[in-house]
Amino acid sequence: MLQRLITWSVLAGVLLAGGLMAHKQGLTSAIQEKAHSWYTGENMATSYTKFRVDLVDRLNYARIANKQEIIRVDPELDAWMATNFPTMAMEDMNTVTKQIQTALPRYYRVSVCTATGPSLKLLLDQFQEFSSKTNPEMSHLGCAIRSSVGGLTQQALVIVGQRLRDFSPETLTQKKDDAYFSRCLHCKHPHIVRVSRAQHSLGLECPNCRRTYAVVASDQKGQFRYVNEFLTGYAPPAVFNKDLSRYFQLMTICSAVHGNCIYTRDPGVKKDATDAWQTSLETQRLGQGDCEDSAIYLCDWLLTRGFNARVALGRYGDLGGHAWVVVKLEDREYLLESTEAMPDPSNPPLVSKVGSRYVPEILFDRFAIYARSTPGQTWKNEYFSPKTWTRVEPRSLTPESKPMPSGFAQNSDPTEVDPSRVARTSQPNPAAAPFMELEEIPRDAAVWKMPLPMSAGGK
Numbered sequence: 001m002l003q004r005l006i007t008w009s010v011l012a013g014v015l016l017a018g019g020l021m022a023h024k025q026g027l028t029s030a031i032q033e034k035a036h037s038w039y040t041g042e043n044m045a046t047s048y049t050k051f052r053v054d055l056v057d058r059l060n061y062a063r064i065a066n067k068q069e070i071i072r073v074d075p076e077l078d079a080w081m082a083t084n085f086p087t088m089a090m091e092d093m094n095t096v097t098k099q100i101q102t103a104l105p106r107y108y109r110v111s112v113c114t115a116t117g118p119s120l121k122l123l124l125d126q127f128q129e130f131s132s133k134t135n136p137e138m139s140h141l142g143c144a145i146r147s148s149v150g151g152l153t154q155q156a157l158v159i160v161g162q163r164l165r166d167f168s169p170e171t172l173t174q175k176k177d178d179a180y181f182s183r184c185l186h187c188k189h190p191h192i193v194r195v196s197r198a199q200h201s202l203g204l205e206c207p208n209c210r211r212t213y214a215v216v217a218s219d220q221k222g223q224f225r226y227v228n229e230f231l232t233g234y235a236p237p238a239v240f241n242k243d244l245s246r247y248f249q250l251m252t253i254c255s256a257v258h259g260n261c262i263y264t265r266d267p268g269v270k271k272d273a274t275d276a277w278q279t280s281l282e283t284q285r286l287g288q289g290d291c292e293d294s295a296i297y298l299c300d301w302l303l304t305r306g307f308n309a310r311v312a313l314g315r316y317g318d319l320g321g322h323a324w325v326v327v328k329l330e331d332r333e334y335l336l337e338s339t340e341a342m343p344d345p346s347n348p349p350l351v352s353k354v355g356s357r358y359v360p361e362i363l364f365d366r367f368a369i370y371a372r373s374t375p376g377q378t379w380k381n382e383y384f385s386p387k388t389w390t391r392v393e394p395r396s397l398t399p400e401s402k403p404m405p406s407g408f409a410q411n412s413d414p415t416e417v418d419p420s421r422v423a424r425t426s427q428p429n430p431a432a433a434p435f436m437e438l439e440e441i442p443r444d445a446a447v448w449k450m451p452l453p454m455s456a457g458g459k
């Protein structure tokens with residue numbers, strides 16, 4: 001009896017202290033926390049921490065045994081749930097899933113689960129089945145707890161999802177993920193980029209504005225780069241005739257590339273390792289390459305010599321994907337074909353004359369790509385018009401994530417995102433027209449004497 005009296009007086013003291021605290025900080029939370037600790041015999045904050053640790057342990061138990069990557073708590077998801085769960089309507093789990101994917105667009109697959117019970121320990125048992133069947137792609141989780149009126153019932157929300165890494169050629173090379181997070185460089189729209197491992201080159205087209213904002217391709221070692229980064233700044237050690245006009249320099253370089261690069265139909269030769277791209281130095285050393293290899297070789301050389309040149313990726317007639325080079329010199333636009341017959345300097349390859357069967361989709365130089373400003377608009381043979389082309393630098397794609405607060409419910413089946421959030425990826429896979437083999441220029445020579453093209457001698 002005495003013992004009981006002491007217990008009650010201690011409790012009364014606690015209640016009084018709680019009341020004083022509530023006076024300053026708001027009545028309900030303090031009383032609720034105390035009421036909860038009497039009821040369950042545990043401190044709420046401590047038990048919540050333990051609940052989270054136990055939950056993560058249970059989720060990872062099978063993963064560790066299977067040597068899979070473990071699931072981690074995502075502070076961004078956690079913070080969003082802490083803000084939104086207290087007022088969230090939990091009737092429709094699809095709505096909840098959509099809200100998550102709107103607020104945290106880098107979440108690809110998402111599983112949502114809730115449980116209600118008188119103690120956190122009982123809640124944990126309810127998540128047992130959920131935690132045993134999360135997909136291996138799921139990488140992160142968040143959880144939040146709320147109490148019912150009076151604090152006697154706890155409700156927990158657990159979200160497990162695949163949090164995507166930022167897209168970059170480097171992560172594409174290093175990580176074997178099937179999807180990445182990205183933002184359009186034109187309109188800043190956040191979205192998902194889904195990739196197939198069989199692809200050796202791909203263009204990223206924004207699902208919102210439909211414009212392409214990056215193109216990547218894999219090199220000979222299987223490493224991805226932005227296509228403009230194949231233009232490494234290489235130029236063969238050629239010696240030019242001092243009196244050569246800019247136009248004849250252009251023609252000379254063009255004929256040297258023709259002479260030194262044998263056209264190979266890359267994808268046909270090695271079907272599995274389709275279409276690895278070459279830098280200009282690699283093409284120079286190999287003495288061969290397909291259309292984009294020779295176009296890169298030609299363009300790199302021209303850029304180094306100060307020409308306003310771009311590689312074009314697009315279609316040639318009915319032959320499909322192709323690559324060629326365009327140059328602007330003294331207000332004239334030239335189209336240089338690096339796989340076919342050497343140009344005849346007396347018959348300048350002006351875009352207006354030779355360009356009718358060429359339809360470009362993307363242009364690039366050393367630092368930027370140029371995307372069609374209005375995709376699908378009829379092509380008007382304007383390779384250097386800022387109205388037709390929008391310039392973006394793929395390297396300016398910076399990792400960022402911005403959580404956006406919003407309101408919110410049980411589906412343990414992961415939900416795939418809706419297709420309107422996913423970038424359309426295409427393969428700019430140029431396969432080209434036949435190449436006419438021309439006079440060889442010695443390859444490993446330290447200095448080349450540039451031979452004049454056929455009718456050189458004045459424009």
Ligand SMILES: [Zn+2]
Pocket residue numbers: 184185186187188189206207208209210211
């Ligand atoms: Zn866009």
